[in-house]
Structure formats: C-alpha cells, structure tokens
Amino acid sequence: MRALIKRVLWTGFVLATLLVAGMVWWVNSPMRLPAGVQSVDLSIEPGARPAAIAQAVANAGVQVHPQLLMWWFRLSGQARHLRAGGYEIMAGATPASVTRMLARGEESLRTLSLIEGWNWSQVRQALSRASDLKHDSQDLSNEALMQALGRPGVHPEGQFYPDTYSYAKGSSELALLRRAMHAMDTHLAAAWAERNxxxxxxxxxxxxxxxxxxxxxxxxxxxxxxxxxxxxxxxxxxxxxxxxxxxxxxxxxxxxxxxxxxxxxxxxxxxxxxxxxxxxxxxxxxxxxxxxxxxxxxxxxxxxxxxxxxxxxxxxxxxxxxxxxxxxxxxxxxxxxx
Incomplete structure (x- = not known):
C-alpha cells in the first residue's frame, strides 16, 4: 500500500513539474502574428474583464488561445491590474510580455507637434493629418469647438500652447486640444504673475x-x-x-x-x-x-x-x-x- 501511495505521489509530482515547466515555456514563448505582419494594434476598453481582454488579444490577430491567456492573467496576479488603452503587440511578444505591457499601461503612443508661431488654420491642418487620432473636432465650427472645450465665446487663435504632445491610438482631438489649452493657461498665468x-x-x-x-x-x-x-x-x-x-x-x-x-x-x-x-x-x-x-x-x-x-x-x-x-x-x- 505504501509503495502504491509513493508511486501516486511521485507520479503527481512529475505531472505537476511537467505542468509548471510547460506553463513556464508557454508564457515565455513568442506568439505568432498573421503572416507578413510585424505588429498588431490592440484596443482595450475601460472596464473590460480579463476574459474580454484575452479575447481582444486573439481578435487582434495574435495566435493564442484566449482561455489560456485569461488563466495566465489570473495566475500571474495581474488580472486586476490590466489597463484600458491603445497598445501595439510586436512580433516576438510572449504571453508574459503582453501581460506586463497591459499591467503597466505601456500604450503605443504617437506624437503631434504644434509649432510656435503657427496660426489656428495650421493647427487644424496638423490635426487632420495626425495619424491614429480620433478626428472629433474636424466637423465643428470654431464656435462649437470652443464650446466643447468649455470656452464659449472665445476665439481659438493663440489659445493652445505650442509643444509636442503624445497620445495613444484612437485618442480624441478634443482631448489633445484641451491639454494644449490648459498648458497655455498655465504658461500664461506664470508669465503674468511675474509681469513688470x-x-x-x-x-x-x-x-x-x-x-x-x-x-x-x-x-x-x-x-x-x-x-x-x-x-x-x-x-x-x-x-x-x-x-x-x-x-x-x-x-x-x-x-x-x-x-x-x-x-x-x-x-x-x-x-x-x-x-x-x-x-x-x-x-x-x-x-x-x-x-x-x-x-x-x-x-x-x-x-x-x-x-x-x-x-x-x-x-x-x-x-x-x-x-x-x-x-x-x-x-x-x-x-x-x-
């Protein structure tokens, strides 16, 4: 009887070791992307649960079983820390690296530069050309746009601070303009406070x-x-x-x-x-x-x-x-x- 128990325990130990080794191998193995593709874009909506996030990874084109990935999110202890946003999964990414990326919120960022001396027409042209930006201000009149930004009756010319702004894929033009407007508020207030x-x-x-x-x-x-x-x-x-x-x-x-x-x-x-x-x-x-x-x-x-x-x-x-x-x-x- 003792020999049988030892045999069962030993078999269980071997199986558990193999399972752990297999999991370690799997989470650190590169996931395949569609043929000829070097990266895929991943969009995670706010409030998405781990199962939905795992499914979104698979839907983006990553060849991974979403159920396995969801279980890895939980086993890694990161399931509650996965963040919404726009991401880019590169060729060679592993389940472990994707999990870290999502938990740290390492979004794929683009940049837009607003240049000193530009007028409002040039700003709008730059926004329209910006890649992966949600163009939710293009159809708004100047009056409607400033209303949406909380500055009704203010002309947009000069109200935005010239700088280079980073944004995630799918970000709103209005959100970027709001950041630039608040930046101008801050710099103008600082200068005014030190005026002669x-x-x-x-x-x-x-x-x-x-x-x-x-x-x-x-x-x-x-x-x-x-x-x-x-x-x-x-x-x-x-x-x-x-x-x-x-x-x-x-x-x-x-x-x-x-x-x-x-x-x-x-x-x-x-x-x-x-x-x-x-x-x-x-x-x-x-x-x-x-x-x-x-x-x-x-x-x-x-x-x-x-x-x-x-x-x-x-x-x-x-x-x-x-x-x-x-x-x-x-x-x-x-x-x-x-």
Missing part, C-alpha cells in the same frame, strides 16, 4: 495677444525683449503698433506673400496701421519666450525697429533715426557721412 508692473497690457488676454505679435515679429531670440519694449512703449503713449504680421493675419487666404501699400491702407480689425491698440485676438500661438517677453520688456525708449536682413533688428528712439536705419538695411543705402 510698468507693462502697458492690462490683462492676461492682452498679454497673449501681444506675445503672439512678438512671436511673429522675432527673427532672433535676443530681440524679443526689445521688440516687446517697442510695442509696450507705443501702447503706453497711444501710438499705433504698425506691425505687418497683424495686417497679414487680417488678410487671411487673400495674402499672396507680397504685402502691398494698399494692404496697409485697407482697414480691418487686425490692421494696426489704421487702428490703435491691440488687435481683437492673438494672431498665432506664442511660445514661452514670447509670453515672458510680452510682460517683461527691455527697459528702453525705442519706438521703432527694422529688420537688418540677417534675422536681427535695429532699434531707434526717433523717426529720423529709424528712417536712416531703413535706408541702410532695407533700401541698402549707406547713410551720408556727417
């Missing part, structure tokens, strides 16, 4: 408009604070800004790349040659440096600047000095010797 008390702009919204103009006017970073000084000085004394980028923005698609004198004389809400003060909205997305320059201008009496042609600007305190700079750098005439 003497700045001419009186609200964060005005600072955002001025920053967008500085962004478009700046050829080199070191000129930002001086360009801000010129605009702040002009605003302080009621002098028109007379800045070309606002006129160009007001022309919209009608601008053909050549700014003419007739354009400067044609009155629009954005023509700072015909209207005093700031335009009604930003004209582009300003970056962090432009935001800070708008509220921390250089201390100067400059009222004019002109491009030198090398990316920098020459600044002047008087119209006579400015005209000489224009003759030197724009008309390519050297000033007469005194």
């Amino acid at each position: 008390p003497q700045v001419a702009v009186q609200t964060p919204a005005q600072a955002l408009v001025l920053a967008s103009i500085i962004e478009k006017e700046t050829g080199r970073a070191q000129d930002r604070s001086m360009i801000s000084s010129v605009f702040n000085n002009r605003l302080r004394i009621g002098m028109r800004l007379q800045t070309d980028p606002t006129v160009i923005y007001g022309l919209g698609p009608a601008f053909d790349g050549n700014l003419r004198k007739a354009n400067l004389l044609n009155d629009t809400p954005y023509n700072t040659y015909t209207r005093a003060g700031l335009p009604p909205t930003p004209i582009a997305m300003p970056g962090k440096a432009a935001l800070w320059a708008a509220v921390q201008p250089a201390q100067s009496k400059a009222l004019y600047f002109v491009a030198r042609g090398d990316g920098t600007s020459a600044f002047s305190e008087s119209l006579d000095a400015h005209n000489r700079a224009v003759a030197q750098y724009q008309l390519r005439k050297q000033p007469a010797a005194k």
Whole structure:
C-alpha cells in the first residue's frame, strides 16, 4: 500500500513539474502574428474583464488561445491590474510580455507637434493629418469647438500652447486640444504673475495677444525683449503698433506673400496701421519666450525697429533715426557721412 501511495505521489509530482515547466515555456514563448505582419494594434476598453481582454488579444490577430491567456492573467496576479488603452503587440511578444505591457499601461503612443508661431488654420491642418487620432473636432465650427472645450465665446487663435504632445491610438482631438489649452493657461498665468508692473497690457488676454505679435515679429531670440519694449512703449503713449504680421493675419487666404501699400491702407480689425491698440485676438500661438517677453520688456525708449536682413533688428528712439536705419538695411543705402 505504501509503495502504491509513493508511486501516486511521485507520479503527481512529475505531472505537476511537467505542468509548471510547460506553463513556464508557454508564457515565455513568442506568439505568432498573421503572416507578413510585424505588429498588431490592440484596443482595450475601460472596464473590460480579463476574459474580454484575452479575447481582444486573439481578435487582434495574435495566435493564442484566449482561455489560456485569461488563466495566465489570473495566475500571474495581474488580472486586476490590466489597463484600458491603445497598445501595439510586436512580433516576438510572449504571453508574459503582453501581460506586463497591459499591467503597466505601456500604450503605443504617437506624437503631434504644434509649432510656435503657427496660426489656428495650421493647427487644424496638423490635426487632420495626425495619424491614429480620433478626428472629433474636424466637423465643428470654431464656435462649437470652443464650446466643447468649455470656452464659449472665445476665439481659438493663440489659445493652445505650442509643444509636442503624445497620445495613444484612437485618442480624441478634443482631448489633445484641451491639454494644449490648459498648458497655455498655465504658461500664461506664470508669465503674468511675474509681469513688470510698468507693462502697458492690462490683462492676461492682452498679454497673449501681444506675445503672439512678438512671436511673429522675432527673427532672433535676443530681440524679443526689445521688440516687446517697442510695442509696450507705443501702447503706453497711444501710438499705433504698425506691425505687418497683424495686417497679414487680417488678410487671411487673400495674402499672396507680397504685402502691398494698399494692404496697409485697407482697414480691418487686425490692421494696426489704421487702428490703435491691440488687435481683437492673438494672431498665432506664442511660445514661452514670447509670453515672458510680452510682460517683461527691455527697459528702453525705442519706438521703432527694422529688420537688418540677417534675422536681427535695429532699434531707434526717433523717426529720423529709424528712417536712416531703413535706408541702410532695407533700401541698402549707406547713410551720408556727417
């Protein structure tokens, strides 16, 4: 009898060892994908149970028995930790590696870059071209879009912070824009809190408009604070800004790349040659440096600047000095010797 019991126990031990060894081999063996495919996309919905997740893996094209995979989720202790999201299962993935990926929430991320100085039209074009993004804002008007973002009545221009944003496959455009909007709120608030008390702009919204103009006017970073000084000085004394980028923005698609004198004389809400003060909205997305320059201008009496042609600007305190700079750098005439 003892011999029989020993034989049964030994047989059970051998079988258990083989079962464990087989499980170890299986969970660490690469799962096959469809022929010629290097990766498959996997989407896990919020609240999905382990059995549904295992089935989703199989439905994605991974050649694995979903019941076995579900049991591995449970045996590994990770069944309650599997996270919703968009994932990419690469060739060579094993049940163990897929389980770790799902438990850690290692989603397959894409990126979208919003560039400093872009206008809203360019932002919308970039969104429409973004791969694997849910295009749930494309059919919305500007008004409806800002309503959906919780900013009814606000024009979208300049409201989104230029940066590179990561997102999971299938993410919402509106969700990405909401992140960019809150990022702009944060950076604008930080700059406004450190503003020079003497700045001419009186609200964060005005600072955002001025920053967008500085962004478009700046050829080199070191000129930002001086360009801000010129605009702040002009605003302080009621002098028109007379800045070309606002006129160009007001022309919209009608601008053909050549700014003419007739354009400067044609009155629009954005023509700072015909209207005093700031335009009604930003004209582009300003970056962090432009935001800070708008509220921390250089201390100067400059009222004019002109491009030198090398990316920098020459600044002047008087119209006579400015005209000489224009003759030197724009008309390519050297000033007469005194």
